[in-house]
Amino acid sequence: MSITERRDGLLEAIAAHTPELGEPMRYFDYIYAVMGDSREENSYWAQQDYLLAATESVKVSEVETLINFAEDQGLLTSKSGNLALTFAGYAHLEVLRAASQDSHQAFVAMWFGAEVAEAYNQGIAPAVSDAGYKPMRIDRKRDFRCALTAVDGYSRLAG
Template identity: 30%
Template structure:
């Protein structure tokens, strides 16, 4: 056992190669990192909030690989979600771990990360809100790790509301690397596929948005019916946007350039990917249109 460099809890660790290791932390979850991750974290003198945000992100994106590059360009710049979003995230986590409605589950360290909290005291503020709104019931013991949590009827109703938030939306959000050489992918395949299915494609393509998560992106994902995510070049922002959409219960359509599939983070390889090459964009468009229509039917914008 060694110490997690993010939350400082004891965790399991194995070297995958000379320069990369695998960590299994009770709070941050399972992730991989540069073998010198402790030194990388130590040099940056991260605040408690930055570490809590990274822990929350890792917990929601199992298998993520921390590198020096994405640590500087993405992870340390993560914004704290709204209080309501954090409460909803914790509620979803408790519900997902419950075998059935009415079941109680015992506290564990993952509650702290799922609510993007710095410590147990901040977690208490989030759970107090869920208790006050009658979404959960907590059997409080002498020590927090003995507490038991149960989702109440109001909590299940809230979860149903979250799953229906975007049922009337006609927008499809596109998450991808918007470098110049990938513009044709959007213009010739992704956007036409969404339009042909009867929905409105939406992208945030300003260059500074690559690997940057801001309020506009979060708001647009919330307004969308689904997300089309192309992982070619493996931008950290695309991983975040797809993970955030999954957390909201939105459908994600997974794309990647054929030769880049081998570089996907292992935690998302379980999903069905539509692969593409530069000479088969028309086939990509056709397959993506069929996938969208197959799940949602023809959209309201279909001519």
Template identity: 35%
Template sequence: MVGQLDDREKARLTTWMIKQRRSGIERPEIWSYENEIESSIRRPDLTVHSRADELLKYIQKKTPHVGRAFLASDFLPDMFAYTESVDSEELQFLTDYLIGKGWLEESTESTIGLIVTVAGYSRLAELERAATVSSQAFVAMWFDESLQDAWTNGIKPAIENAGYSPIRIDNQEYIGRIDDEIIAEIRRSRFIVADFTQGEDGARGGVYYEAGFAHGLDIPVVFTCNKDSIDDVHFDTSHYNHILWRSPEELRDRLENRIAAVIGDGPLKN
């Protein structure tokens, strides 16, 4: 299967594997997660600034002392992997981007290298603050009485058992936009759970908007759906691996396991 992927798809898959390792999964079992692989190679490319930030973080990680030069030639394979680059031109573009921002400078020593500047360390501190582990998990779902049991005995305890605090904003309907309060809460969250169960009156537009917004911020989204509704899920999300459930208890157990495997235990884990 991997041999059939093009270079860009392989780069996206590499990013998925790196994220798994950062979550504490040293050896991701990719062959048993076919749908996760499918979703990882179909997602949009990382933004240029996100890729540049990853390069800056990698260079700092591999630089033993402040002010020392980083020799890129010694770490090219990892640099390609961490920046989702498929050729040397892309990697050079990202390097030039960081130099242009003033976060890197070229070494003036005889050995060609890159040095993280004071401004670069300021940028790294900014990224570290933004990456502070959040204990919050945002939940996007249909707020209908028929799903109250799924929330109370399924989604909510699954998130809490995994070490996170669930939050949902009830009784809101949005047409073509996301409310400012929802945007703020999604930004504060470590991940979101999006349940696409719907009634006879059709799809819940807010759930699609919120899941899409989180994806745009590179915030992980865990997809769930009652088995009776999965055939009605829109095409743009149907290729993602949904946790399919019949009972709240099944939803709780499967969701808790998925969070542990993909996100990792939260800071509130007992």
């Protein structure tokens, strides 16, 4: 996942935890475990596991870096243990969401010889349809031309 995708994961996580516009997501820099007379740093934030997963981070310090990165870009604010999206952050998410249209088409990659037609027609296509998707075989797509040809038992590019 690229650094900008990780930043966007952070923004999505904050948006998911703050259903009201402008509502902050509470987090703590670190939570300390009291062990006898000493305090040991615990690797858990209040929302740490969720933020680590959303940003594919290994350490809390990576999430902190992404927070600083997004804050420097004006996409969020981080004050007193709270994360909140700015107008620019919400607008950025709207652009991302508009760009990633939901598709109900499933691309089936397989050999389309006669010997597997029954497997496709009786198994694969119905299963894809039952899952709520429309199976699409490239060999049945209009204007499809295969550039492969069989030579000595192997498929090779024609030409």
